[in-house]
Amino acid sequence: MQGSPIPAMAVGVGLRAPHHDWVMDERPSVGFFEVHSENFFAPGGPGRELLDNLREDYPISLHGVGLSLGSADALDAAHLAQLACLVARVQPALVSEHVCWGAYAGRHYNDLLPLPYTEEALDLMVQRVQQVQETLGRTILVENVSSYIQFTHSTLHEWEFLAELARRSGCGLLLDVNNVHVNSVNHGFDAHAFLAGIPGSAVGEMHLAGFTRKHGLGGDLLIDSHNRRVDEAVWTLYAEAVRRFGARPTLVEWDQDLPDFEVLLDEARMATEHMHANATLPA
Amino acid sequence: MPMPPSLRELQRDFADALIEGEAPGLVPWIAARGIDPHARLRIYRHAGYAIHVDALEAVFPAVRALVGEDSFDGLATRYTARHGSTSGNLQHFGCEFADFLAAQPELEGYAWLPHVAHLEWLRQESLLAAQATASPASVWLEALQQAGAGALYAHLQPHVRYLQAPLPVLDVWQWTRHPQQAAPDLQGPAQHVLLWRHDTRVEMQAVSASSGAFLAAVLAGRDLADALPGGAGVLETCIAPLIEHGLLARIVTTPAPPARSET
Numbered sequence: 330m331q332g333s334p335i336p337a338m339a340v341g342v343g344l345r346a347p348h349h350d351w352v353m354d355e356r357p358s359v360g361f362f363e364v365h366s367e368n369f370f371a372p373g374g375p376g377r378e379l380l381d382n383l384r385e386d387y388p389i390s391l392h393g394v395g396l397s398l399g400s401a402d403a404l405d406a407a408h409l410a411q412l413a414c415l416v417a418r419v420q421p422a423l424v425s426e427h428v429c430w431g432a433y434a435g436r437h438y439n440d441l442l443p444l445p446y447t448e449e450a451l452d453l454m455v456q457r458v459q460q461v462q463e464t465l466g467r468t469i470l471v472e473n474v475s476s477y478i479q480f481t482h483s484t485l486h487e488w489e490f491l492a493e494l495a496r497r498s499g500c501g502l503l504l505d506v507n508n509v510h511v512n513s514v515n516h517g518f519d520a521h522a523f524l525a526g527i528p529g530s531a532v533g534e535m536h537l538a539g540f541t542r543k544h545g546l547g548g549d550l551l552i553d554s555h556n557r558r559v560d561e562a563v564w565t566l567y568a569e570a571v572r573r574f575g576a577r578p579t580l581v582e583w584d585q586d587l588p589d590f591e592v593l594l595d596e597a598r599m600a601t602e603h604m605h606a607n608a609t610l611p612a
Numbered sequence: 613m614p615m616p617p618s619l620r621e622l623q624r625d626f627a628d629a630l631i632e633g634e635a636p637g638l639v640p641w642i643a644a645r646g647i648d649p650h651a652r653l654r655i656y657r658h659a660g661y662a663i664h665v666d667a668l669e670a671v672f673p674a675v676r677a678l679v680g681e682d683s684f685d686g687l688a689t690r691y692t693a694r695h696g697s698t699s700g701n702l703q704h705f706g707c708e709f710a711d712f713l714a715a716q717p718e719l720e721g722y723a724w725l726p727h728v729a730h731l732e733w734l735r736q737e738s739l740l741a742a743q744a745t746a747s748p749a750s751v752w753l754e755a756l757q758q759a760g761a762g763a764l765y766a767h768l769q770p771h772v773r774y775l776q777a778p779l780p781v782l783d784v785w786q787w788t789r790h791p792q793q794a795a796p797d798l799q800g801p802a803q804h805v806l807l808w809r810h811d812t813r814v815e816m817q818a819v820s821a822s823s824g825a826f827l828a829a830v831l832a833g834r835d836l837a838d839a840l841p842g843g844a845g846v847l848e849t850c851i852a853p854l855i856e857h858g859l860l861a862r863i864v865t866t867p868a869p870p871a872r873s874e875t
Contacts, residue, residue, distance in 0.1 A: 367700065367701040367702070367703065368703070370701055370703070371703065371739075371740035371741075372740070372741065372742035372770075373740065373741050373742040373743045373770070373771060373809070374739050374740045374741070374771075374809065374812065375739070375812035376740075378811075378812060394700075395699070395700025395701055395702075396700055397700055399619075400623065401618075401619050401620035401623050405699070405700060408699070408700050408701065411701075430623060431700065432700065433623045433624060433626070433627040434624070434627070435698065436627065436696040436697065436698065437696070437697040437698060437699055437700050438627070438630055438660050438697070439660070439663050439664065439667075439697050439700065439702050439705075440656065440659060440660050440663060442623075442626060442656065444619075445616075445619070445622060445641075447616075447619070449618065449619050450619050453619060477652050477655045477656065478642050478643075478649075478652045478653070478656070479642070479643040479645075480622070480641050480642065480643070481616075481640075481641050481642070481643050482616035482617075482641055516643070516645070517645055543655075546647045546648075546651050547646050547647055547648070547651075548645060548646030548647040550647060550655075552655070
């Protein structure tokens with residue numbers, strides 16, 4: 330139950346509700362569309378119609394934000410069942426979730442909260458990813474999240490945690506390049522060391538987005554705000570990632586203060602240029 | 613050196629920080645790097661509230677227009693703190709917002725507000741509900757023949773909702789869309805509102821009291837004879853809006869499950 334694969338050189342755009350009508354009317358040239366899975370769980374309504382229509386012309390990537398893979402609580406069985414139904418219906422090219430937690434004791438915080446990078450958290454994440462993959466009958470990608478907190482009792486670097494998670498669970502990685510840069514500033518690590526620690530064969534997709542700088546806290550802190558163009562530092566890191574891993578389906582995300590869709594298309598064009606300039610093409 | 617928290621302990625303390633703003637057990641395990649760990653936690657706390665307030669704003673635009681942005685943000689923040697979300701899908705969030713508004717002492721003089729909120733939540737339910745395939749008329753006729761003197765049940769489209777309010781709730785909702793028009797009389801008569809989805813939009817229509825009673829009974833799973841307030845003589849009046857808008861999925865000899873939230 331898997332749609333046609335997205336070409337490695339494809340650049341997609343995250344589709345949000347304010348752009349639905351424009352996209353349906355104009356059918357822009359986009360490599361693929363990625364949508365938040367939860368917005369399409371409902372049994373009817375405009376979301377279902379949109380997705381049914383969209384998948385006729387574009388590869389689809391389903392990107393979950395609410396499964397809370399890293400929660401100490403058990404996975405929400407109803408949520409996972411709804412995801413399985415959606416995946417079966419849409420047959421997306423990619424399915425992804427996040428390396429984070431978002432619920433405790435039955436209360437959901439609907440946010441991507443940071444995990445400590447410990448063996449305990451790794452064991453849990455491996456088990457959860459395997460549970461999801463078995464339920465869906467396919468491999469998923471998991472995304473590195475931006476964070477504003479680093480736990481002192483972490484025993485692994487973030488990239489070591491991701492690499493080991495991919496190795497032990499068999500999942501792929503959705504490498505959010507903006508999040509690598511944000512975390513490198515927020516937690517003071519070398520972004521190049523992060524990329525060097527990631528197994529390239531596991532990277533199935535990359536994300537690009539904009540961040541904002543938060544002032545007045547006494548130190549540098551970047552917020553993964555998804556409300557502006559991709560920063561130059563992130564383009565540079567993306568170019569390095571493409572040189573290191575090769576071309577991978579790449580997505581432009583923009584969630585707050587949404588501009589006209591043409592701006593997102595322009596960001597996608599820039600991603601394409603960076604990809605072509607840096608990817609090593611097969612002989 | 614104390615033992616580091618287990619993952620469950622860490623998430624418990626983090627959750628406390630998100631709700632209460634305090635997590636003394638967690639702070640020692642947060643790397644400062646020049647920024648107070650409390651300030652780092654506050655970023656998540658503020659973001660969490662903003663996510664939920666935004667979700668409520670999307671579902672309750674009329675309530676927001678009626679009370680103003682600042683008041684709405686305050687009410688939505690308190691609702692989030694008290695109720696929280698019970699799902700990883702934010703489309704579920706807000707189902708108790710109308711009841712919450714009704715229980716707020718400072719809103720005592722705004723008794724109409726919870727009814728507007730209730731209407732908006734029904735709009736959300738209708739928007740996301742399934743669309744059933746309607747049975748052809750031949751199937752209805754067959755059911756009528758089979759029923760004989762037995763009970764017959766109308767199954768409505770799953771996106772049909774009904775609200776009875778003791779005031780002109782639909783007029784108030786529509787006024788928030790066109791505030792330049794004359795404001796409705798909040799002391800005006802009760803309104804019975806039929807909601808349904810047409811294509812990708814939720815439609816609403818005020819119906820008569822007898823139609824409203826019929827709708828409520830049908831949605832509660834009562835048989836047609838029992839649901840008709842004045843006997844078969846008013847069938848045409850009561851069923852006309854359902855026929856007109858294609859909201860009758862089938863007529864059969866078995867009851868429909870009671871209408872419930874689909875979100």
